Amino acid sequence: MGIPSTDSPALPPELEQEIFELAAYSNPLSVPQLMLVACRVKEWAEPFRYRILILMGVNRPRLNGRGCFPHEDDDNFARILATPPSIFRKSVRNLCLNYAYDPVLGHILSATHDLENLWVVHDFTQTPLASIFHPTRLKRLHCSPQGLFPDEDKVDFTHPIFTHLTHLDIFNGFSAQLLGGLPLILSLTHLAFEDRAAVFQVPRLLQECKALRVVVYRMYLPIESESHPELQGLWEDPRFVQMACREQIKDWHMGALTGVDFWSRAEDFILKRRSGEIEFRD
Template structure:
């Protein structure tokens, strides 16, 4: 590591902006940037754990655009040595076998994966804006309380729950989430109540049906085809897509918004409610 006694050629604030921009755009370069100088390490070290990924990482994620933390022992060793690391985590992807104390992640805004080790109360201590998980386990299968503080800041929600019921009374509470603008689900069982959800959830800008592997799309009513906020999408590489979104903002949500804009402008047939290709498979 270089000697800090050497006077920098640029003003400190400008230098900081440059190094932090490099860290944001190429997260895998952060360990190397930390070796430049002590001051640079102080600037970019918190960004090292801004996005934390515990999952079976596709080989494509090992490229220049990402820095996945998939070695549990290494991460928890760092966490034990410097507990403040948990407060720098903004985006987190976890599996069932990861016993992470989420309540310590006081800056966590984006959580993807199974939250089986947590409950709604512990998650509500985080300023979550994006949540991708099964909701029923968070409430011990006693009914989802959509007025729980867990949902108070959410703008994006993907429902993983399997075997969901097409009972509007079970899901009408989604309309009470104050800032929810993006909603996604996987199960076709919810199709019968999609028109009602769009009617009730007036703030929704996007409602996505994610279809990972099916070779055909289900028939929908003419009325639903005309609902521009409703989009069908294929997303076979969930983890890759989430991770790229955490790093760059480009994910299935942003693709759905572009598609909706194209339908509104007429550059895409307004009745074409689904996207044919799976862009997640082409992600770097």
């Protein structure tokens, strides 16, 4: 009696598919191994390989240790450009583009309609982010103001890209137009920024952005309450958090993998302030 082929299913195909897809979803790092089990398993598991996609670019630092994903070492992005757009369309939910090139941006962003979480560092002076892709589920966006609106006179937070957005993390500086437009993002509950001057606009934002629950100043140096008594009300508002976040891409990656990132840490801090476990600043 011969040894059964590993390519012959021992379970009903629907149940077997559900088992392997659950394994791939719960542990994305196991996907390359799962793909070696059988051809049918490769077809089921491969889309989960791209659920979190990180492109670092030529000579950029890479993530090390647990959590490395397959395209971090594709400096020429050849494999990305050779991947059928249908794979991205079906799979990618979390995307980090750190110094990617225009052909790669167009190839991926045009196919990622179900993207939920985007980190992008790029000079969009000629090609605004909002004109490149039109996701239907985008909830978290990390980018620069220049990437969103290269022309400060054309700030438009009514664009469909912001329809379902709940988390917005802005790199670099805020413009007056950008600050004034934020209340138009009706579903915005979480806002983060690193522009020290923008802290002085937070009291107004907390009044005008009705849904805001978390505002994070990703600081390099904290703003001391003693030096700015005009911000007394802000120090007493539990929704405002000053937080250092040095390795931002690694933090984004862990958030996509586990749900634990600077957003969740800020939420925990706010809960402790509201419960009295952490005292309000004097």
